Amino acid sequence: MCWMVLKTNQTSASHQSHLSPACIHVHTWKNAYQLGCRAPPPPPGAFLRFIPSSGLWVPSQLPPPILSSLPVVPAPCDDLFDKSLATGQPGKLREEVLGELSNVEQAAGVRWSRFPDLNRLLKGHRKGELTVFTGPTGSGKTTFISEYALDLCTQGVNTLWGSFEISNVRLARVMLTQFAVGRLEEQLDKYDEWADRFEDLPLYFMTFHGQQSIRTVIDTMQHAVYVYDICHVVIDNLQFMMGHEQLSTDRIAAQDYIVGAFRKFATDSSCHVTLVIHPRKEDDDKELQTASIFGSAKASQEADNVLILQDRKLVTGPGKRYLQVSKNRFDGDVGVFPLEFNKSSLTFSIPPKSKARLKKIKDDNGLVAKKPSSGKKGAMPQISETCSNQARNPNQPDLSKPSR
Numbered sequence: 001m002c003w004m005v006l007k008t009n010q011t012s013a014s015h016q017s018h019l020s021p022a023c024i025h026v027h028t029w030k031n032a033y034q035l036g037c038r039a040p041p042p043p044p045g046a047f048l049r050f051i052p053s054s055g056l057w058v059p060s061q062l063p064p065p066i067l068s069s070l071p072v073v074p075a076p077c078d079d080l081f082d083k084s085l086a087t088g089q090p091g092k093l094r095e096e097v098l099g100e101l102s103n104v105e106q107a108a109g110v111r112w113s114r115f116p117d118l119n120r121l122l123k124g125h126r127k128g129e130l131t132v133f134t135g136p137t138g139s140g141k142t143t144f145i146s147e148y149a150l151d152l153c154t155q156g157v158n159t160l161w162g163s164f165e166i167s168n169v170r171l172a173r174v175m176l177t178q179f180a181v182g183r184l185e186e187q188l189d190k191y192d193e194w195a196d197r198f199e200d201l202p203l204y205f206m207t208f209h210g211q212q213s214i215r216t217v218i219d220t221m222q223h224a225v226y227v228y229d230i231c232h233v234v235i236d237n238l239q240f241m242m243g244h245e246q247l248s249t250d251r252i253a254a255q256d257y258i259v260g261a262f263r264k265f266a267t268d269s270s271c272h273v274t275l276v277i278h279p280r281k282e283d284d285d286k287e288l289q290t291a292s293i294f295g296s297a298k299a300s301q302e303a304d305n306v307l308i309l310q311d312r313k314l315v316t317g318p319g320k321r322y323l324q325v326s327k328n329r330f331d332g333d334v335g336v337f338p339l340e341f342n343k344s345s346l347t348f349s350i351p352p353k354s355k356a357r358l359k360k361i362k363d364d365n366g367l368v369a370k371k372p373s374s375g376k377k378g379a380m381p382q383i384s385e386t387c388s389n390q391a392r393n394p395n396q397p398d399l400s401k402p403s404r
């Protein structure tokens with residue numbers, strides 16, 4: 001068994017006297033080697049372990065006094081290396097690459113039912129990724145990300161919301177309106193039907209509001225992954241979670257640390273994290289860019305995907321807003337697509353001109369209706385031109401069914 005160093009401190013271990021090759025030799029009568037020194041390279045087959053932070057190859061069995069003085073926490077690891085695509089290697093690289101190639105659909109992740117353009121660009125929503133989402137103040141970030149997450153959740157993506165800016169009551173009200181694709185204020189008799197259906201979704205809310213420490217938030221997320229098998233965490237938004245205490249320079253460092261913690265959580269827990277971050281103040285006539293995200297470049301560097309809600313019209317499309325995918329690490333493309341806001345249903349999906357794409361079937365009564373969907377829970381809402389403001393919805397409660 002070889003050993004791998006999991007955590008290191010900032011100081012190069014080789015600068016510490018007890019870890020210099022000479023000192024190890026004096027204490028153990030065994031040879032250690034340091035990369036980049038005039039010392040000879042380790043002989044082939046030598047039973048050594050490598051300490052990445054120090055560039056040292058040390059004997060794999062150091063006596064306890066030296067081992068305990070390491071500035072690191074060693075942990076056992078059988079597979080330090082993957083060799084090309086060779087079979088039989090501990091990391092199974094070859095099988096895993098084949099798995100990705102032969103299951104392209106699965107590797108692409110869960111597809112949105114309300115946002116076909118997102119599928120075109122991002123392919124799908126995948127576990128273990130970090131998405132950073134930004135947009136001007138009041139442009140509709142919360143409203144959009146609510147529908148974006150709800151869409152996935154109705155398809156069985158277990159979702160945890162951390163709403164640090166608006167209360168869970170207000171958020172759930174927006175989501176319920178989007179779920180019902182229409183205002184429930186005027187049809188309160190249907191409230192219980194919709195609420196029952198909404199309650200059946202694998203959707204959970206953190207009970208935090210306002211400033212909260214990253215440690216507490218990550219602990220809560222880890223607990224939720226363990227207990228509820230959460231696959232998607234939405235943090236809305238980073239600035240409200242951090243509060244306003246730090247000075248400006250500390251604040252950027254603190255934000256970088258927090259972004260790093262969310263990144264690590266996403267990777268380690270195989271859970272997608274969508275992080276809403278306000279942009280820095282830009283001129284109103286300028287479009288936002290990846291570099292407009294508040295803080296250092298850390299957020300966009302760590303992110304797998306960067307989405308920007310631009311509050312201006314696309315010259316070539318309908319809608320007063322558009323969504324820009326400005327970074328896409330996995331597959332697919334970067335690009336833009338228009339969003340048209342429906343004030344009644346608080347939804348961004350299906351701009352009116354795109355309705356032409358939907359296949360319509362005239363029924364016997366001369367009413368216009370969309371071809372029935374697959375019946376999949378949470379599938380694309382069906383737009384009926386017989387409804388004025390409210391779109392017909394596959395999530396529509398079956399009113400013949402008694403409410404719970």
Ligand SMILES: Nc1ncnc2c1ncn2[C@@H]1O[C@H](COP(=O)(O)OP(=O)(O)OP(=O)(O)O)[C@@H](O)[C@H]1O
Pocket residue numbers: 135136137138139140141142143144165321340341346
């Ligand atoms: N495209 C839109 N057109 C008009 N109004 C919108 C649009 N999108 C959202 N709204 C409305 O604007 C208000 C603010 O929306 P929302 O809270 O989603 O914005 P935000 O970008 O998250 O705000 P903040 O910058 O404060 O976090 C809400 O009342 C919402 O219904």
